Amino acid sequence: MNLTESVLVALTALRTNLMRSTLTMLGIIIGVAAVITMVAMGAGAQKKIDDQIAALGTNLFMIMPGYGRDHGARTSKVRLSEDDARAIKNQVPDVVAVAPTIRGMAQVVLGNLNWSTVVQGVDGDYLIARNWAIVDGREFEPREVEGGAKVVLVGATVAKELFGEAEAVGQTIRVNRIPMKVVGVLDAKGQTGFGQDQDDLIMVPIDTARTRLLGEAGGVAKAVQVIMVSVRDAWMMEDVEAQITDILRARHRLQPGQEDTFRVRNMSEMVETRAEASRVFNMLLAAVASVSLVVGGIGIMNIMLVSVTERTREIGLRRAVGAKSRDILVQFLIEAITLCTLGGIIGVLLAVGISVGAAAIAGWSFELQWQVVVLAVLFSAVIGVFFGYYPARRAARQDPIEALRYE
Amino acid sequence: MADPLIIFDCVSRYYRVGDEAVKALDKVSLRLDVGEFVSVVGPSGSGKSTFMNLCGCLDTPTSGRVMIDGVDMAGMNDDQAAELRNAKLGFVFQQFNLLPRTSALDNVALPLLYAGCNRRARHQAAAQALDQVGLGDRVKHQPSQLSGGQQQRVAIARALVNKPILLLADEPTGALDTSTGAEIMALFQDLNDSGISIILVTHEAEVAEAAKRRLAFRDGKLLHDEALKQVRINHQETRIV
Structure with missing residues (x-):
C-alpha cells in the first residue's frame, strides 16, 4: 500500500470519528498556538527593546557626577x-x-x-x-x-x-x-x-x-x-x-x-540587562507553552490507544484480508501524525489570528516568525510520531486471531 | 481426481494455558480438493476454529505440515501469509466485521487496497462483487443502513472481491434468522457451483448439510469425515420471504 493510500485511509478513519478527532486535535491546536503566540510576543517585546536601544543612540556612555x-x-x-x-x-x-x-x-x-x-x-x-x-x-x-x-x-x-x-x-x-x-x-x-x-x-x-x-x-x-x-x-x-x-x-x-567622583554608565548595557530579563521571561513562557504541546501529545497517545482497543476487530479484519502488520502500523501512525500536523496547522492559524487581533486591540507588538511556525508544525508532526508510535505498534502486533475474536 | 487445495499432514496445534498444554488440534491429517464445499462441525473447543485458522493462514501448526494450494506454510513469514490471504482466500465471519460508517463499496474494496490496486480498479471490482451477491443497488449504503442478511452479503462480496480460490466462512448464518440464513447458504451453493471452494464452520445441522462433505471434530481430533448428499436450498422460494 502506498503512502497516498495510507493517508487517505487515515483521513477516512479520522473523519468517521470527527468529534473525537477534533477534541484530540484541540490539545495540539492550543499547544502550538500558545507556543507561537508566546514566541511572537517575546520577539515583539525584543524588537521593542532593540528599537529603544537604537532610539537611545548607539554605543553611548552617560557620565554623571558622583x-x-x-x-x-x-x-x-x-x-x-x-x-x-x-x-x-x-x-x-x-x-x-x-x-x-x-x-x-x-x-x-x-x-x-x-x-x-x-x-x-x-x-x-x-x-x-x-x-x-x-x-x-x-x-x-x-x-x-x-x-x-x-x-x-x-x-x-x-x-x-x-x-x-x-x-x-x-x-x-x-x-x-x-x-x-x-x-x-x-x-x-x-x-x-x-x-x-x-x-x-x-x-x-x-x-x-x-x-x-x-x-x-x-x-x-x-x-x-x-x-x-x-x-x-x-x-x-x-x-x-x-x-x-x-x-x-x-x-x-x-x-x-x-x-x-563621577559615574560612567554604558547605556546599551543597561537596556541589555532589561532585554536579558525579558528574554528569560519569554523563554519561560515558551517553555510553559511547550509543556501544553507535550500534554496535547499525550492526549493524542491516549486517544490512539483507546482507538486501537476499540478497533481491535477492524485490525483483525484488515489483517485477515491481507494487511501486513506494517500496513497497520503505518495506518495508525499516519492517523496520529495527521491529527498532530492538522492540529499544528490550525494552531498556527489560530496563533496568527490571536497575534493580529491582540496587536490590533491591545496594541501589543507581535513578531510572527516563519521559522517558528515551520518549527511548530514540524514539532507537532514529531509529537505525532513519538506519541503515535506506541499505540500503532500495539495495533500492528495484535494477533489477528485474537483481534477477530475480540468482543 | 481434482487438484489438492489443502493438505494437512499430521498437524497438531498446542496452546499453553498456564502450565498446561492444550491440544487444540491433535495429529490431524486430511486433504481437501479444489471445488469442494466442506462443512466443519463440532462442539466448542473441538478444534474446528483452530482448523479454520490454519486453513486461513492465520495460524501456524506446532507440528506437522500444512500445504495450501501447493505452498508449505512452514516456510512462510507473517508478510507472506498476509499476501497469500490477500491473493487466494476470502473470509466471512459470524459478526460480518464490516467497517462502520463506511459505504458498502468501500467495505468490499478493502482487500484490494492491500493488493495494491488503484482506486478505480478497486471500485470497479467492488461494484461487480456487490452485483454478484445481489446488492448492486446498495453500493452507497453504510452497514447501519442494511439488514443483517444484506450486511452478510456485503461481507461475502468483500470475500469475493479478490477472486479467491477458497472461501472460509465462520458461522456465517449464526447471527441471522433462519430464512435469511437460508438465503446466504443458497448464495454459498451458487458460489461453489461457480468453482470456488468453501470451508464453512457451523453448529447447525441443516447448514452443515448444505455442504458436499462434512468434517466433525472433537477434542482436537477429526472424528468423522463423510461425503454428503448435498441438500440444495431453493433460494427462489426463500428470496420471496
Whole structure:
C-alpha cells in the first residue's frame, strides 16, 4: 500500500470519528498556538527593546557626577563641567560626539496655549550622540550654541500640543516668558523603556539654558549634569571607558586609591540587562507553552490507544484480508501524525489570528516568525510520531486471531 | 481426481494455558480438493476454529505440515501469509466485521487496497462483487443502513472481491434468522457451483448439510469425515420471504 493510500485511509478513519478527532486535535491546536503566540510576543517585546536601544543612540556612555569622599565622609556632589566634556573630546580619538547637557523644567507658552515640559540644554553634539534626527527645520548652528542664542528645538509631543498640524518652524514661543524662535522639530522617539515620553521636551543651546532658564549651578564654572559620549564602535567601549575615567580622574585631581567622583554608565548595557530579563521571561513562557504541546501529545497517545482497543476487530479484519502488520502500523501512525500536523496547522492559524487581533486591540507588538511556525508544525508532526508510535505498534502486533475474536 | 487445495499432514496445534498444554488440534491429517464445499462441525473447543485458522493462514501448526494450494506454510513469514490471504482466500465471519460508517463499496474494496490496486480498479471490482451477491443497488449504503442478511452479503462480496480460490466462512448464518440464513447458504451453493471452494464452520445441522462433505471434530481430533448428499436450498422460494 502506498503512502497516498495510507493517508487517505487515515483521513477516512479520522473523519468517521470527527468529534473525537477534533477534541484530540484541540490539545495540539492550543499547544502550538500558545507556543507561537508566546514566541511572537517575546520577539515583539525584543524588537521593542532593540528599537529603544537604537532610539537611545548607539554605543553611548552617560557620565554623571558622583560624590566625593573626604577621609571616608561623603562630601557634596562633584560637578562635571563643559571643560570636562571638551577634554574628553580632544583627548579620546575614538569618540564621535561628546555632549554635555543640563536639564530642567520649563513653561512653554504659545498664544493661549500653555505646556509644561522638560528643557534640555545641549550643544551641537547632543543630537549626534542620541542619534536623533530633525524632521522639520534645522539643528542649532555653532554660533547659536556658542552665543547662547534664543533658539529652540521642539520635541514631537510639544510640537503637537502647541502647534497641532500647523507649521512650527519660524514661530516664536515663550519659554519661561522668554521669547525664543523655533528652528526645528525633532523626530518622534516614543517612550523610554521606563515609560517616559522622550518627545515631551524642548532643546535650547546649553548656555541659553544655563543663563536664561535654569540658572548657574554652584561649585564649578559651566557645570553640566550629564555628559553623553558616543563611541565609534561597540568593541571600543571598554577602552574608551578607561580613557574617560583616566582623563576625569586627572582633571578632578583624584589620588590613586581615591574613589571616582563621577559615574560612567554604558547605556546599551543597561537596556541589555532589561532585554536579558525579558528574554528569560519569554523563554519561560515558551517553555510553559511547550509543556501544553507535550500534554496535547499525550492526549493524542491516549486517544490512539483507546482507538486501537476499540478497533481491535477492524485490525483483525484488515489483517485477515491481507494487511501486513506494517500496513497497520503505518495506518495508525499516519492517523496520529495527521491529527498532530492538522492540529499544528490550525494552531498556527489560530496563533496568527490571536497575534493580529491582540496587536490590533491591545496594541501589543507581535513578531510572527516563519521559522517558528515551520518549527511548530514540524514539532507537532514529531509529537505525532513519538506519541503515535506506541499505540500503532500495539495495533500492528495484535494477533489477528485474537483481534477477530475480540468482543 | 481434482487438484489438492489443502493438505494437512499430521498437524497438531498446542496452546499453553498456564502450565498446561492444550491440544487444540491433535495429529490431524486430511486433504481437501479444489471445488469442494466442506462443512466443519463440532462442539466448542473441538478444534474446528483452530482448523479454520490454519486453513486461513492465520495460524501456524506446532507440528506437522500444512500445504495450501501447493505452498508449505512452514516456510512462510507473517508478510507472506498476509499476501497469500490477500491473493487466494476470502473470509466471512459470524459478526460480518464490516467497517462502520463506511459505504458498502468501500467495505468490499478493502482487500484490494492491500493488493495494491488503484482506486478505480478497486471500485470497479467492488461494484461487480456487490452485483454478484445481489446488492448492486446498495453500493452507497453504510452497514447501519442494511439488514443483517444484506450486511452478510456485503461481507461475502468483500470475500469475493479478490477472486479467491477458497472461501472460509465462520458461522456465517449464526447471527441471522433462519430464512435469511437460508438465503446466504443458497448464495454459498451458487458460489461453489461457480468453482470456488468453501470451508464453512457451523453448529447447525441443516447448514452443515448444505455442504458436499462434512468434517466433525472433537477434542482436537477429526472424528468423522463423510461425503454428503448435498441438500440444495431453493433460494427462489426463500428470496420471496
